[in-house]
Amino acid sequence: MDLGLHYYTFTAPEWETTLTDRLTETARIADEGGVSLFSFMDHWFQMLDAGGPFEPMLEGYTSLGYLAGITNRMRLSLLVTGVTYRHPALLAKTVTTLDVLSKGRAMLGIGAAWYDREHAGLGVPFPSTKERFERLEETLQICQQMWSPNNGAFDGAHYSLAETINLPQPVRGSVPVLIGGGGERKTLRLVAQYAQACNLFGAPGDEALATVAHKLEVLRGHCDALGTDYDAIEKTMLYQGDPTEDADTFLADMQRYAELGMTLVGVMPPRYTDPVPWTEKLTSAVVGRLSQI
Template structure:
């Protein structure tokens, strides 16, 4: 099984002076230590459950651009972009730029958005949930068109593009698309129809993940998609620090691997993300990779 490191907390001691150094060193440890995917959040404000709006939060794609310059191996992404944050044509251009400048290491993580306070706080429209999912589907159609040979118009209910030009194109032809969330009627259908990876939450437990993967399989059958071609990823456990009981963590990962999950994303615990990531990559990651 592969490892993703999700750097979601910037509020470490003396962050006003050390935020950049900590992020940089953690990224370098991940890059050199065998981590597959390094992600940050895409939020304007820190989430309430992680301290709220008065804690520091970096803009996501600016951060990815910086991380592309200080790493060489690890893949990079946002977990995940809210569809309301950027116009889809601009989003495709921004994500492509991150991919080009990282020499083909960027992912597009995307979801329907949920954090109303940050939208209201910065004056960004926050449509009802039904409309957000409509916009999410149109965005997935647009980015896939912009990463194809079709540079013609796109006309949808919410977005109209006269020319879907996108140069340079991604080095791999397109970015892997990860759709975050486990909504059974809409989100997982969008995964089956448009995406390369799903991201499900371990906080809901093994049985829930197994059920949602069964739902995803059904959506794949309905749209004629090869279920096995979709990468299954998990994260957001919110449980005990894996370093406190590595054996228990690895046993649980064996269970998820049995469901077809191939990547787990873990956020560094404690006040020193550099030390945590170093210890994890040295002592736990080699065993995780054997699963």
């Protein structure tokens, strides 16, 4: 099993003067220590349960572009891009640029968006849930078209493009798409139809394990109905727990998730913790052993 590091908070001791240096050193340690995927959230305001809007928050794709220049191995993604934040064609161009400059390490993590306060605060339209999912599907279709030889028009219910020219193309021809969330009727259907990876929420305990197992069965059902390959979809999760507190227990938990088909687990430095020594401990105590699962 691979390890991802989800850098969801920039709040650490003396962040006002250490934010950039801490991020840089954390990314270096993770990249050299075998972390497979480095991700940020896609928010303008910090989430309420992580301190709220008056905590620091960097824009996601600018931050990933910075990491592309200082790392060499890790895949880079937002977990996940809010579909309401950027026009789909510009998003495809942005992610393509990240992929080219990182030499093929970009992923497009994407979802329907949910944080209404930051939309209202910065004056960005926040449509209904139904419309956001419609826009998500059209965005996936536009990205597919821009990462293909078809550079013609796209005419959807919400977006109309006269030309879908996108040069240069991504290093691998397209960018792998990860759709975040476990919504059984819409989100997992979109995974089955359009994505190369899903992202679910995991946690210690039997209840969380059973929930993930159920979500994967729902995904399998959508794949069967659509005629797509369930086994070809990368199964990832974001884990609600600190693996450095008890690596043995964490690894035993990951063995059970691996048996469900999970191949990557993302973990998060605790809030108000210096992420540099935490990441050093993570890579030394967890990465090698996790790769054996």
